[in-house]
Amino acid sequence: MRIEQDSLGSMELQDNDLFGINTLRAAENFKLPGKQTDLQMIHSLAIVKKAAALAYQELGVREDGIYNAIADACDDVIEGKYDDSFFLSAFQGGAGTSTNMNVNEVIANAALVKLGHKPGEYQIIHPLDDVNRGQSTNDDCPTALRISAITRLRHLSEACDQLEEKLRLRAAEFSKIRKLGRTELMDAVPITLGNEFNAYADAIHRDHGRMKVSEERLSKINLGGTAVGLGNNSTKEYRDLVLDKLNDLTQLQLEEPSNLMDPTQNNDVFVEVSGLLKALAVNLLKIAGDIRLMSSGPHGGFGEIHLQALQQGSSIMPGKINPVIPEMIMEVAMRVIANDSAITLASSRGEFELNAFFPLIADSLLESLDLLNSGIELFNTKCISTLKADSEACKRHLYASSAFGTAYIGKLGYDKVSHIIKENSPETAKELLDQLIQHINDKTIVKESHE
Numbered sequence: 361m362r363i364e365q366d367s368l369g370s371m372e373l374q375d376n377d378l379f380g381i382n383t384l385r386a387a388e389n390f391k392l393p394g395k396q397t398d399l400q401m402i403h404s405l406a407i408v409k410k411a412a413a414l415a416y417q418e419l420g421v422r423e424d425g426i427y428n429a430i431a432d433a434c435d436d437v438i439e440g441k442y443d444d445s446f447f448l449s450a451f452q453g454g455a456g457t458s459t460n461m462n463v464n465e466v467i468a469n470a471a472l473v474k475l476g477h478k479p480g481e482y483q484i485i486h487p488l489d490d491v492n493r494g495q496s497t498n499d500d501c502p503t504a505l506r507i508s509a510i511t512r513l514r515h516l517s518e519a520c521d522q523l524e525e526k527l528r529l530r531a532a533e534f535s536k537i538r539k540l541g542r543t544e545l546m547d548a549v550p551i552t553l554g555n556e557f558n559a560y561a562d563a564i565h566r567d568h569g570r571m572k573v574s575e576e577r578l579s580k581i582n583l584g585g586t587a588v589g590l591g592n593n594s595t596k597e598y599r600d601l602v603l604d605k606l607n608d609l610t611q612l613q614l615e616e617p618s619n620l621m622d623p624t625q626n627n628d629v630f631v632e633v634s635g636l637l638k639a640l641a642v643n644l645l646k647i648a649g650d651i652r653l654m655s656s657g658p659h660g661g662f663g664e665i666h667l668q669a670l671q672q673g674s675s676i677m678p679g680k681i682n683p684v685i686p687e688m689i690m691e692v693a694m695r696v697i698a699n700d701s702a703i704t705l706a707s708s709r710g711e712f713e714l715n716a717f718f719p720l721i722a723d724s725l726l727e728s729l730d731l732l733n734s735g736i737e738l739f740n741t742k743c744i745s746t747l748k749a750d751s752e753a754c755k756r757h758l759y760a761s762s763a764f765g766t767a768y769i770g771k772l773g774y775d776k777v778s779h780i781i782k783e784n785s786p787e788t789a790k791e792l793l794d795q796l797i798q799h800i801n802d803k804t805i806v807k808e809s810h811e
Contacts, residue, residue, distance in 0.1 A: 389453075401504055422490065498588065505726070527557050
């Protein structure tokens with residue numbers, strides 16, 4: 361056992377624990393079930409710490425080898441070697457201080473071990489004085505979130521691009537399949553199944569474009585601003601160098617904003633990005649909902665398309681197959697919309713120079729991105745790519761309806777067409793309307809011949 365002390369007292373840890381007293385206190389304070397801090401967020405935070413370590417190594421801070429060991433320890437964290445040392449709840453007070461302390465302690469102790477020392481020998485490498493030098497929770501955690509979010513957004517952009525491409529291909533395949541268009545779930549006018557799928561593709565195309573705007577917004581980082589954006593305990597040389605190192609490590613185009621206090625104080629960028637994800641979620645809800653309805657049946661519903669059978673749909677009704685993939689992506693979309701509400705509320709509750717509810721913002725945004733990335737891929741491969749059109753069912757619904765009526769309004773007028781459709785079956789109504797049109801055409805021909 362080893363004893364570590366802080367300003368509140370002392371606590372016992374196992375000799376080989378890479379986390380320290382700050383992590384242990386946080387674990388006891390936030391004993392909540394369920395979600396832990398996102399591991400990719402932890403890895404991104406380690407990238408920030410590595411950039412700082414490389415900057416300080418180049419600036420000649422401390423004796424040679426100390427910051428090399430810290431950078432090497434950061435690599436191990438980034439690779440997931442110490443994932444079991446990061447177990448704090450995603451929901452924590454303190455704006456993310458507990459997570460930052462956790463990362464600082466693990467990196468410091470891992471670096472100590474690399475140099476042949478024992479965990480806890482902080483007189484050699486200190487979690488705060490060395491690993492966290494020139495940093496604050498308030499600048500390195502938001503920077504880590506931006507890195508994590510941009511990386512996921514790039515994957516999401518690719519996923520949207522692939523989904524749009526597949527929707528276009530299916531639209532081309534279905535371009536000759538005439539079917540009944542519906543408004544407010546009621547018979548409307550004839551369309552093609554390809555028309556519908558092209559419109560779905562257009563919606564996803566807009567979402568794809570929004571991803572680029574999101575990345576641009578997230579690229580402004582406040583690293584070096586420390587506590588409130590004024591750069592307390594950091595130097596201009598460090599701020600310039602750490603940004604270069606961070607861009608080298610991430611291959612992103614991160615930039616320092618004109619005012620470091622702005623992204624430290626304000627989280628509206630995350631609200632904006634979440635709003636764009638919500639727009640994507642709304643489109644996915646619409647598309648999946650339509651597919652779920654079109655595939656309903658197989659005998660008592662529309663049955664205009666058929667989904668791949670993936671699993672039994674009931675524990676009591678033999679032969680029942682459910683539209684599980686459309687339902688899955690609809691649930692994903694609903695969670696994204698719920699997360700957007702959480703991000704909105706949390707971002708609005710920041711007071712003065714910091715937002716205490718940053719952990720909720722980070723967890724909700726990253727969860728939305730992860731769900732959309734995985735969900736869209738499944739939706740594309742297990743639903744859009746595999747569904748089959750039933751042209752006979754489409755034709756049957758079309759011919760059983762009065763959707764043809766609109767075509768007659770120009771010559772016969774709305775009231776007359778409406779009356780004929782109301783008083784007759786679709787087949788009889790169409791026959792009567794054709795006769796009226798033919799009569800009008802015959803009269804026109806006679807009149808033109810006399811002239």
